Every structure is written in structure tokens, then in C-alpha cells.
Amino acid sequence: MNFGPSRLYPTHRYLLKNGVSKLDRLLVLNGTIAWKDNRFKRVKLNLRHALREQQQGRCIFCRRMITIERRNALEDIEHYLDKSKPHYKKWIFCPVNLTIACRPCNFVKSTAELGDAAVVTANEYVATMGVFKWIHPYFDDYHQNIEILNGWVYRVRPAAPNPQAAKNMIRDLQLDNLATMHAYATEVKGKILRLTELASKAVQMNNLPRAQALLQASKVYQQQVWPDY
Ligand SMILES: [Zn+2]
Numbered sequence: 001m002n003f004g005p006s007r008l009y010p011t012h013r014y015l016l017k018n019g020v021s022k023l024d025r026l027l028v029l030n031g032t033i034a035w036k037d038n039r040f041k042r043v044k045l046n047l048r049h050a051l052r053e054q055q056q057g058r059c060i061f062c063r064r065m066i067t068i069e070r071r072n073a074l075e076d077i078e079h080y081l082d083k084s085k086p087h088y089k090k091w092i093f094c095p096v097n098l099t100i101a102c103r104p105c106n107f108v109k110s111t112a113e114l115g116d117a118a119v120v121t122a123n124e125y126v127a128t129m130g131v132f133k134w135i136h137p138y139f140d141d142y143h144q145n146i147e148i149l150n151g152w153v154y155r156v157r158p159a160a161p162n163p164q165a166a167k168n169m170i171r172d173l174q175l176d177n178l179a180t181m182h183a184y185a186t187e188v189k190g191k192i193l194r195l196t197e198l199a200s201k202a203v204q205m206n207n208l209p210r211a212q213a214l215l216q217a218s219k220v221y222q223q224q225v226w227p228d229y
Pocket residue numbers: 059060061062063064101102103104105106
């Protein structure tokens with residue numbers, strides 16, 4: 001099973017360089033405008049595309065596929081160091097601070113503080129700036145640290161280079177919470193069922209392209225549930 005890349009590379013750096021003017025950066029830093037300002041719509045769209053491709057459509061944390069329908073609603077641009085904290089505002093457009101995460105992970109992560117005192121005060125965003133509480137998407141190797149077993153069971157990999165961060169991330173995101181996994185699987189199964197019903201209706205109405213599109217969408221969901229669910 002492929003759970004996406006071990007680590008990310010800031011290949012989208014140019015998108016930020018070209019897409020966000022120096023003035024806009026200053027305006028964000030001094031609080032005049034926010035990340036959600038309309039002027040960043042395009043650069044965010046481009047970022048989403050670039051990150052989605054690099055992350056192979058998967059959430060950076062739980063590594064589940066982020067589904068196609070209503071993608072904008074389900075997929076969040078995630079700031080590893082929380083953009084709402086004053087001390088991390090300066091990293092709001094920093095390429096190595098950006099990833100995409102699924103809505104449930106983003107929700108659980110919320111405004112968690114992922115840096116130690118050295119990270120908080122650092123002036124340069126680099127791997128050695130301090131200790132990160134979770135596996136860092138650009139500086140750590142996900143698969144060397146976290147193992148995903150059948151049934152979406154997460155484990156710190158034996159001899160992990162950064163076992164503490166792996167442990168924290170699994171615990172804080174409740175990745176190993178069985179109830180969460182069951183709820184998720186049930187929800188996805190419901191979606192698969194619904195899409196299959198709609199596809200069969202489309203066939204009845206002789207709308208084969210629609211039926212095909214619906215079945216294609218259900219395939220994406222099927223990749224998210226394991227056979228034992
Ligand atoms: Zn996730």
C-alpha cells in the first residue's frame with residue numbers, strides 16, 4: 001500500500017514568490033489583511049494543485065485520500081506552524097510550512113503549538129530551528145517514523161529516528177482511536193452506497209457518462225476503507 005511521499009519538497013516556492021507581492025506580505029504581517037483575503041484566492045488554488053500532486057492526493061497527517069467531491073470543503077491548506085499565532089505569522093507564506101490536510105485532521109490539530117521555545121523565537125525556518133512536536137512534513141521522513149498497518153492502525157516504527165514526534169502525532173491526532181476509525185469507515189461506506197445507488201439510477205435513465213463518473217468517485221472512497229471494514 002502506498003501512503004504518499006516520505007517527505008515533501010518546497011517545489012511550490014516559485015508560486016508563492018510570484019503569487020504574493022511584498023506589499024501583501026507586509027499587509028498580512030501587520031494585520032491589515034488576512035490569509036482568507038480574496039487577493040490570495042489564485043495563489044491558494046495553485047498551491048492546492050501543487051501540494052495535492054506532491055502529496056498524491058493524501059492528507060499529510062493521516063495519509064488517507066482526500067476525496068474529489070467538494071474538494072475545497074474537505075481539503076484545507078494546512079500551516080504546520082499555526083498561522084493564527086502571532087509568533088508564527090511570519091511563516092504564513094513560507095513554502096516549508098504549507099501542506100494540505102483532510103478536514104478531520106485539520107479540525108483536531110486546530111491551533112496546536114507544534115514548536116518548542118527555540119522554534120517560537122527562530123528567525124529562519126529550517127530543520128535545525130528547534131524541536132518540532134510532531135513529524136515535520138518537510139524535515140522528517142514520515143514512513144521511517146510512522147507505520148500504517150492494516151485497518152488504519154498507526155504505530156511508531158521500530159528504530160524510528162524521531163520516535164517522540166511520531167508518538168505525539170499519533171496520540172494528539174487520535175490516529176489510533178478505534179472509535180474514530182470505525183466512524184470514518186462507516187461514513188465512507190455510506191458514501192459508497194449512495195454513489196452506487198445514484199449510478200444505478202443514472203444507468204436507468206441512460207446517462208452512462210454520469211454513471212461512470214459516479215462509479216469513478218466511489219472508487220476513490222473504496223481506496224480509503226480496508227477490506228476488513
Ligand atoms: Zn487526515
